[in-house]
Amino acid sequence: MALEIGTNPMEMDTIAARLVADFGDELRDVRVQEPDTIVARCDKSVLKDLAGRLKSHPEIGYETLNFVAGVDKVSHIESIYHVYSWKTNTYLELHVELPRAKAEVDTVTGVWPAANWHEREAWDMVGIKYLGHPDLRRILLKDDFVGHPLRKDYVDLVENHPHV
Amino acid sequence: MFEQFDTPEPDEAVKLALRRIDEATARGEGSDVEGLAFNEVVVNMGPQHPSTHGVLRLVVTLDGELVKDVIPVIGYLHRCKEKLAEKRTYFQYIPIVDRTEYVAGINCEWGYVMTVEKLMGIRPTRRAEFIRVITGELSRIASHLVAVGTFTADLAPLGTAMVFYMFRDREGILDLLEELTGARMMFNYFRFGGVRYDLPDGWVEKCREFMKRMPKMIDEYESLVDDNAVFLQRCMGKGVITQQDVMDYGITGPNARASAVALDLRRTRPYSVYPELDFEVCTLDHGDIFDRYKVRMMELRESVRIVEQCLDMLPKGPIQLGSLRAPYVITPPPGSCYVGQENPRGEFGTYIESDGSRYPYRLKFRDPCFCNLQLFPKLLSGNKIADAVAISGSIDLVLGGIDR
Amino acid sequence: MSDASPERSGLRYPKLEHFSEPNVITTTADFIFSWARSHSVFPFTYGLACCAIEMLSSGFARFDVARYGMEVFRPTPRQCDLMIVAGTLNEKMAPVLKRLYDQMAEPKWVISMGACATSGGPFYDGYNVVNGVDKIVPVDVYIPGCPPRPEALFQGLLELQGKIQQHRFVAEKPAIAAGVPAVAVDAPAPAEES
Numbered sequence: 001m002a003l004e005i006g007t008n009p010m011e012m013d014t015i016a017a018r019l020v021a022d023f024g025d026e027l028r029d030v031r032v033q034e035p036d037t038i039v040a041r042c043d044k045s046v047l048k049d050l051a052g053r054l055k056s057h058p059e060i061g062y063e064t065l066n067f068v069a070g071v072d073k074v075s076h077i078e079s080i081y082h083v084y085s086w087k088t089n090t091y092l093e094l095h096v097e098l099p100r101a102k103a104e105v106d107t108v109t110g111v112w113p114a115a116n117w118h119e120r121e122a123w124d125m126v127g128i129k130y131l132g133h134p135d136l137r138r139i140l141l142k143d144d145f146v147g148h149p150l151r152k153d154y155v156d157l158v159e160n161h162p163h164v
Numbered sequence: 165m166f167e168q169f170d171t172p173e174p175d176e177a178v179k180l181a182l183r184r185i186d187e188a189t190a191r192g193e194g195s196d197v198e199g200l201a202f203n204e205v206v207v208n209m210g211p212q213h214p215s216t217h218g219v220l221r222l223v224v225t226l227d228g229e230l231v232k233d234v235i236p237v238i239g240y241l242h243r244c245k246e247k248l249a250e251k252r253t254y255f256q257y258i259p260i261v262d263r264t265e266y267v268a269g270i271n272c273e274w275g276y277v278m279t280v281e282k283l284m285g286i287r288p289t290r291r292a293e294f295i296r297v298i299t300g301e302l303s304r305i306a307s308h309l310v311a312v313g314t315f316t317a318d319l320a321p322l323g324t325a326m327v328f329y330m331f332r333d334r335e336g337i338l339d340l341l342e343e344l345t346g347a348r349m350m351f352n353y354f355r356f357g358g359v360r361y362d363l364p365d366g367w368v369e370k371c372r373e374f375m376k377r378m379p380k381m382i383d384e385y386e387s388l389v390d391d392n393a394v395f396l397q398r399c400m401g402k403g404v405i406t407q408q409d410v411m412d413y414g415i416t417g418p419n420a421r422a423s424a425v426a427l428d429l430r431r432t433r434p435y436s437v438y439p440e441l442d443f444e445v446c447t448l449d450h451g452d453i454f455d456r457y458k459v460r461m462m463e464l465r466e467s468v469r470i471v472e473q474c475l476d477m478l479p480k481g482p483i484q485l486g487s488l489r490a491p492y493v494i495t496p497p498p499g500s501c502y503v504g505q506e507n508p509r510g511e512f513g514t515y516i517e518s519d520g521s522r523y524p525y526r527l528k529f530r531d532p533c534f535c536n537l538q539l540f541p542k543l544l545s546g547n548k549i550a551d552a553v554a555i556s557g558s559i560d561l562v563l564g565g566i567d568r
Numbered sequence: 569m570s571d572a573s574p575e576r577s578g579l580r581y582p583k584l585e586h587f588s589e590p591n592v593i594t595t596t597a598d599f600i601f602s603w604a605r606s607h608s609v610f611p612f613t614y615g616l617a618c619c620a621i622e623m624l625s626s627g628f629a630r631f632d633v634a635r636y637g638m639e640v641f642r643p644t645p646r647q648c649d650l651m652i653v654a655g656t657l658n659e660k661m662a663p664v665l666k667r668l669y670d671q672m673a674e675p676k677w678v679i680s681m682g683a684c685a686t687s688g689g690p691f692y693d694g695y696n697v698v699n700g701v702d703k704i705v706p707v708d709v710y711i712p713g714c715p716p717r718p719e720a721l722f723q724g725l726l727e728l729q730g731k732i733q734q735h736r737f738v739a740e741k742p743a744i745a746a747g748v749p750a751v752a753v754d755a756p757a758p759a760e761e762s
Contacts, residue, residue, distance in 0.1 A: 003407040003425045005432050036433060037502065064414050066504075069515055069528040082502060082515070082530070086411070089432055093502065113412045117538045125246070135180070140239035140567060141696060142660040143176045149247055149695050150526075156695050163662045163698045172667070211664055212614060214643035219616055219661060240661045241617055244694030251693065260690055266618035310621070331628040349618060349715055564617055 008059055008087040012038070015060060015088060022057065026050050027094075037091040044096050048106040051081075054092070055111050060085050062092055065112035068119055070126030072151045077103045079128050083112070098128065107133040125150040177223045177237045181206045184233060185225060204232055211240045215318045215553045218563030222540075222556075224549070231552050234544045236537055241567040249527035254280055254356070255492040257524070261514075262350045264529060265565040267310050268508045270303035270341075272565075273354040275505035278435060279514040280356055282503055283496040291481040292358035293437045298371070298474045299344070299353065301467040302337050305378070307508040308460045308467075309334045315457065315557035316389060319398060326388050333381050336374055343367060356494060358484030368475055375475075378468045386461060399454040403543055403555035406451065414535040417510030418459045419559060423451035429506035440477070443470050453558040460560075463508075493522050502530075509533055509560055531565040598736050605649075605675075606732035607637045609725075612648035612672065614665070616655025619682040619715040623654045626718035636725055645671040650728070651705075654715075656684035656691055657698045669705045677732070679724055680707045683714040690714065 010018075012032045019038065020030050027050065030040045042050055054062045062083040069080040081094040098105055107130040109115045119130045120139040127148035130136055138145060146159050174182065185204050210221040219240035225233040245264065249257055261276040262269040274296060281287065288296070313330035338348045343364060345353040353360050389395045410420045410427075420427050428445040430438045446462035448455040498520040504513035510532025517526040536559050543559075544552045615623050627633050627641060642648050645668045657665060669678070680701045683689035688699035701707060708731060711724035 003411060005425075005427060033501070063411050066414055066511075066513065067515070067528065067530040069526070071517060071526045080515075084414075091502070114414045114535060114538060117534065137176055138239075140242040142239070145659075149244065154695075160659065160695060163659060163703050211661065212643075212668060214613065218620070240658065240664070241656065242658055242660065242696050243617075243656050243691045244696050245691075248691065248694060263618055263690070267621060328629050331625060332630060335625070335630045348717065349621065 003086065005086055006089040010060070010088050010090075012036070012090065015090060018060065019092075023050065023053065033093075036089070037093055039093045039095070041095045041097070044098055044105045047096055048108060048111070051108045051111040054083070060088050060090075065108070065114040065118065066091070068108075068115055068122050070122035070128045070150065072126055074100075074152055076100055077126060077128060079105055079122060081108065081115075103127055104129040104131055106131050109133060124148070127151060177221070177235045178206060178208070181223050181225050181233065181235055203227060211237075215557065217314060217557065217561050220537075220561065220563055220566075224544075224552070226549065229548045229550075231544050231547055231549055234541045234552070236540050238537070238563070238566050241563045243564075243568065245568040246527055246529070249524045251523065253492075253522045254494050254496070254524065257527075258354065259350060259352045262352060263564060264531070264568060265307075265507060265509065265512065265533070265562045266349065267562050268303050268307035269349060269351050270299050270353065271307075271505065271507045272512060273351065274300055275503065275507070275512045276514050277354045277356060278505060279501055279503040279516050280494070280496060283499060283501050283516060283518055284356065284494065285497075286357050286485060288358045289482050289485060290437075291479050292483045294474050294478050295359050295363065295483065296354065297436055297438070297441070298471055298478075299341065299351075299359075301470045301474075302341060302371075304508045305464055305467050306334050306337045306341075308464055309337075311508070311560040312385075312457060312460050315554075315560070316395075318553055318557040319395065324388070326385055329381070329385060329388075333378070340367070340371055340374060343370075355484060355492075358482070360484075362483050368478070371471065372475055375468050375472050379465060382461060382464050382468075396454065398551070398554055399452065399457065399558075401450075401452050402547065402551050403453045403558060404451045405539065405543065409539055409542070413539050415510070415539065416532050416535070417507065418446075418456055418463065419510065419536055421445065421447045422455035422459045424449045429504055429511055433504070435503075435505065437474075441470055441473050443473075453554055456558045456560075495520060495522055504530065507532055509562065509565070510536065512565070529565070529568055531568065533559075533561045533563075533565045537561060537566055599733075601737050602733045602735050605735075606729040609636075609638050609650045609677075609728075609732070610640045610642050610648045611638055612645050612651040612668075613641045613643055614651050614653050614668070616653070616657065616661065617684065619654035619685070622715040622718060623652060623681065623721065626721050631718035631722070633722070633725070636722070636729070638725060645669070646673065648672055649675065650677050650679065652679045652681050652721075653685045653701045653705075654681040656689060657701050657704070658694075658696045659698060660696070662698055662704050665701070666704050675735070675737075677708045677728060678705050679709045679711060679728060681711045681721060681724065682716055683712060686710045686712060 016030050016032050016038055019027055026042055026046045027040045030038060033039050062085045064084045066082040066084050071078045077098045077100055079096045083092050096105055107119055119133055122128045123136055124138045124140055125148060146157055147154055204225050204227050207224050207226055209224055211219040221237040223235040224231055245260060248260060258273060261272050264272045309330040313327035316324045317327040342348050344367060345351040405419055405423050407423055407425055409415060410423055410425050416427055424447055426445050426447050431445050443466045446459050446466060448459055496518045498518055500517040502513055502515040504511045512532055513530035515528040516524050519525040543555055625631060633639055680686050685701045688697050691697045692699055709724045709728045711720055713720050
């Protein structure tokens with residue numbers, strides 16, 4: 001099996017229309033961001049199922065996960081999944097909004113194995129808990145670090161600076 | 165004074181390794197010799213280690229010489245770059261991006277500057293685009309020289325001549341870049357809409373002369389190791405990255421190209437003036453250590469070709485957009501954007517979210533080495549420890565990018 | 569910072585001056601030992617970040633550190649006398665640094681190479697960054713720069729050579745720096761500086 005790029009080139013508007021047609025009720029606010037990205041939003045409850053179906057879509061399979069980013073928008077927290085489709089050579093940026101008080105969402109490690117470390121980093125930096133993750137522990141910071149630094153209300157704590 | 169002799173408390177990674185051994189024992193996968201207890205040892209490699217290319221710590225579970233499991237522990241160089249982005253203006257952040265993958269500073273700057281330009285909706289001048297390609301490819305040559313040089317230095321600790329020759333030639337490139345930008349390593353050269361300095365007098369001739377010498381030097385490097393039976397035996401057939409791995413883990417760059425995946429962002433999603441240039445995407449079939457080394461050598465030759473073409477096609481004109489001469493505080497409109505760029509190690513992407521103020525709201529780097537390092541447990545298991553060192557050298561990691 | 573001397577760690581050597589006055593034999597022996605020590609330093613490759621690449625460059629053919637006798641970069645602290653901390657130190661790495669410094673045998677020196685190791689550098693306000701290596705280990709020479717050129721590293725190494733040559737290992741000499749008291753053998757050990 002040779003991994004080819006761009007075997008099924010499609011116009012961005014066609015891809016957007018196709019996604020709306022196939023995943024209409026789960027994938028919301030689909031819009032095209034030139035030149036090669038589709039931005040969409042989905043609910044956290046449908047994420048795992050939707051991810052599996054996005055990956056196995058016959059014409060626009062989003063087979064590779066580029067990164068997972070956690071963003072603290074003060075009213076809520078977002079988990080952003082940036083995935084790549086080899087067949088159409090385009091990206092999809094999926095935003096999942098989580099309530100700030102309980103920032104939990106299902107892991108997508110079962111769908112995209114690359115999510116393992118990316119989700120660990122989002123947990124470490126922003127404090128999003130990924131339910132079902134095989135090994136959710138801190139990755140970049142030391143194990144006894146207190147707090148999640150990339151939250152907007154993070155304050156530098158004395159406990160985190162023993163060697164000041 | 166005697167703390168140095170205490171065994172440290174096992175931390176999370178070591179506890180995880182020990183737990184995995186216990187679980188394997190409970191499943192009955194003990195020693196294969198009747199009557200002997202389970203014989204695996206947990207050994208710590210790093211974070212200070214000559215062969216881990218920076219402060220990478222590998223908690224290795226060994227059965228004799230055989231590596232059973234590897235748990236990479238990173239974060240020993242975490243410098244809070246993503247948080248610092250929220251306290252620096254876009255322009256103040258350019259020198260900090262340089263230090264992400266410090267071996268290929270220009271390429272990292274390029275990725276960041278391209279993302280901000282896309283957010284602002286501006287395009288650099290044509291002369292600046294060509295200068296960007298020239299400096300980017302020079303930086304790629306320098307980075308591959310470091311990568312292959314340190315890889316061969318790992319195989320025999322500094323015992324190969326290759327690393328000395330490669331660093332000697334890297335000095336030639338750093339001289340060119342120093343004359344242009346003022347610095348040997350942290351260039352701080354790209355600006356939004358162009359570059360900082362124009363090419364000095366005589367620089368084009370010096371660069372052309374260096375590019376004429378380069379292919380002979382690449383031949384010299386290859387002649388040192390390509391026929392060496394020990395090198396071939398250590399490198400061929402080991403550490404194979406399959407195409408399924410490339411798809412599952414997002415492996416990009418020469419590591420993917422050595423597995424017959426023609427993924428080169430300069431071709432598949434071209435940026436700058438690459439569509440006008442004639443170069444090949446170097447791929448090989450086996451995906452082992454030798455192919456990864458060979459792809460980098462082939463890319464050196466392609467980069468030389470690209471630089472020569474750009475020097476011939478270099479147009480006259482301004483190197484910066486007039487409107488951005490001064491002041492340098494920019495406020496991109498609210499929105500978000502991601503741009504990926506072909507770093508010597510893979511796809512280096514920057515995701516920026518802007519809220520219309522002078523500081524980025526959120527900046528996230530998609531680092532190629534972070535994704536490549538995830539493959540380690542799968543790649544190193546089942547090999548001898550010496551092969552593990554060779555494999556980790558061939559993946560070409562720079563901890564500055566992994567830890568940010 | 570405190571002068572790097574054997575008294576610092578609490579080890580007490582009986583000095584020859586307790587048996588005789590410093591004389592031409594002890595000072596000549598001192599001179600020879602110090603000269604030999606300064607010209608055969610074994611650096612410890614503690615390259616953390618970008619400065620490590622400049623340290624590597626200085627070890628190779630163009631900027632040859634072997635002309636100062638320092639080309640033997642050993643990766644294990646037990647065989648080294650000089651630790652060149654090149655790069656940013658962060659909270660996760662700090663205990664490792666302390667441990668490796670403790671594992672070096674006396675006499676040992678530390679060079680802090682680059683802006684990050686000296687004072688945190690461009691990352692000084694990071695939540696995870698230690699603002700300077702001298703918060704963990706005593707530093708003898710600071711080399712500014714981001715990264716310092718190999719020539720700057722050599723200037724630092726030459727300063728260190730000068731400092732090593734001022735050490736007296738055999739016989740005690742009046743204090744070099746003002747305010748450093750000469751320590752007698754039955755005085756209590758000076759307090760550990762942390």
